[in-house]
Amino acid sequence: MTAPRPLYLAGRPQATGATLEVFDTWSGERAAVVNAADADTVERAIAAAHDARDAMAALAPYARRDVLEHCVRRFLERREELAQLLCTEAGKPIRDARGEVDRLVDTFRIGAGEATRIGGEVIELQVSARARGYRGMTRRVPVGACSFITPFNFPLNLVAHKVAPAVAAGCPFVLKPSERTPLGALAIAGILAETDLPPGAFSVLPCNAAVAAPLVEDARIAMLSFTGGPVGWDLRARAGRKKVTLELGGNAACIVDADPGRPLEHVAHRLAFGAYYQSGQSCISVQRVILHRDVAAALVPLLVQRVRSLRAGNPHDEDTDIGPVIDTASADRIEGWVHEAIDAGARVLVEGRRERTLITPWLLADVPRECRLYREEVFGPVAMVETVDSFDAALDRANDSRYGLQAGVFTARLDHAMRAWERLDAGGVVVGDVPSMRVDAMPYGGVKDSGIGREGVRYAIEEMTDTRLLVIRDP
Template sequence: MKMFCAGQWQDTKETINVTNSFDQSIIDTVPKGSGEDIANAVSVLEQGARIMKAMTPYDRSLILQKAADLLLKRQDEFARTISLEVGKVLAESQVETNRSAEVIRLSGEEARRMTGEMIPLEGNAGGKNKVGFTLRVPCGVVAAITPFNFPLNLVCHKVGPAIAAGNAILIKPASDTPLSALKLTEILREAGLPPEAIACVTGPGGEIGRAICTDTRIRKISFTGSYEVGTKICEMAGMKRVTMELGSNSPVVIMDDADLEKATTAITMAGYANAGQVCISAQRILTSSAVKSDFVDLLKSKVEDLTTGNQLEDTTKIGPMVRESDAARVEEWVNEAVSQGARLVCGGQRQGAIYAPTILDETKPDMLVVKDEIFGPAIALSYFDDVNEAIAMANDTTYGLSAGIFTQDIDRAMKFARQVDSGNIHINWSSQWRADAMPYGGLKHSGTGKEGPKYAIQEMSEEKMVVMHLAD
């Protein structure tokens, strides 16, 4: 595919292969863009930002609603593309495509609801005959730097609100998975988005990311990825507005009164969906010592039923990881934990980019599989004696994106919700659950700002204060 830059579809002399990690076959090629391409794109996007700002929210909403309809019409095509470039199974890709259309539709609805507020100036000393209100205005040019694991939905979570708020949008998709974003760009253009208002530039993250961060014409950056890269972006971004959706090693607490059937079912989904390559995957499973044996036996029986293989086959439950090197890293971390005293309950084998669903028992806080983000199909079990110890263990991390607890005790549940440092808290579910309309974001090293169309529009617009000084 070509990239969309400076108002037109373009090739470059050098290209990047997009491969299927299951068999290493080449799916397609994309241009290898450069910092110069970013500069050219932004020059046109500045014009696009003026066009979008002048467009009414109603007209912007119509473009987004049409784009959502077009996306659903091509649902099977998009799902197959996602599965091929990421490695996730087709059933998960179908869900992602549906959710992506919903995000675009929600963004269109929220475009019509952008509003400021009345400020009660006469309630202040010296405020007589003063009428105050705020206006929300677009940032201008917004850059979206997106990850590989949800190459359509997480792009939509940035592009939809950016357009709804009246901005021009520059998309930098992950180099491993650029095809979904390029196809979304096709759809937005077909839906009526002006060519000056969007760019999708493919290429190496280092050079292109640096160009995005240092271009002063870009007012806002929305990034989803690792804490390390997010920190570098913030250091380079200067006075740009930033939203950072970063990593996690999400804890899920199993209390002694938990519904173990429900808990193990949820964790089997949350720990291994998309081969564990989800920022809110259940990773640290903190379990009451009182239910240890029953919980492990039940969880093992469910995890061992997960079949691995070709992500395009209906019988496959877990496909390959996006790169073989990532699977090798997971293998290394698991082997290291076992050498340090963890017990391998099941899994632990790798075949190319496929890593078997793995349970590690008796893990310790200093093991990589516990203290860092494993981002693969492996979970780490450890144990506690009371809710206070469970909360302390859940908080023993630099991350704070999502956490869950299983309990029938409302007091324990609310104590967990109030005291655990996490942007998303789930009661009687695992860490991995997200409604696309909800405010979504992390605490601590898991990021800054919120996503969800309503909340992202706030992040991608700016506030002006208007004061009317009326005559007596």
């Protein structure tokens, strides 16, 4: 039997004696065994990160850049290996897995550039006579030790969006990846361990939520960044005085105006991509498609045709579009919500089927707005179509959600695009495409129950640094 893969404690591989099993999401067979952290390991990791604050802050910007550039080179060398890890532990179709590795590279490359651009500003303080002779300037300084908690659905890139900015900013960190998908995070840790980061600069600890509680509660942690579900609000309540960034998902809407500004075949293609890539297991997956009545009759058949053409199956096959969802409990919940909506009067446009954890695409119409499928985040291969009589009604319907992460708008009218940007209560508005579009340099985060704070490398660096003011009085 192969020895369990080590976790990383204070920058070094470590065996603990406790283990977690990682399963192939498609076959259900055991794919790997990893060392798991216990309470003592978590304590030692926090202490090491706290002790590494000064050394990380003193690391020159060019040295932080060099660490990140080393990671980029190694990710590129191991691209196919990393993609296969994703395919196995997350059930991500291999083409999408390669795309996530490419985004991992992008995120670290962006971080390398930002590491040498963390500046400040000169402030004019002489706004009145009493401030004559005073000069002001600011700089950004790292907050200190950070804790990161990431989910299963993007095991590389969601880790990257915390780790790359932390290294660029000069913050030591402790990362808890999802228990279901720790392999990608451990691979990143192994590459970081090849660099000249100071001792104690990072730890990557697969473990359960109870063991990880000090990552939320310990006062030595200066910032918590969590990506996941509604439990994030409880974590914030337990976090004390530390800074907190939360990305908690959504049930994204995509509006198609009377004149969408794109051929309808293209719109249907993008809607199907946005709704069903990653088996719908994305925080910005298209869940609610809001169509202007003037375009619905022509667009819906094209969307139905496109959805029916998607191939579901073994994620290791090159032509697979949709792989399994993460586990049986998720499949049970998704299936239950769909049938609840149908029983409440929703119409089935494309009927899905289920085999173990594989769910083929569902497309429904006129789902009652009180149904969980409409109100909550389904996080599965399910989308809903509804029609409205005006663009303003579409905006109102998109805002009829307790979530607000991103929204998409297809329109040819500039005034409608600007009105959407003004009125949609979301962290981001994407015009001319689906809300599922994300570039790793852009600010990313939500409002309402979708969370607080922003990721996207430069914006995450702002979250991981504080403004420090210097005032100098002329002699």
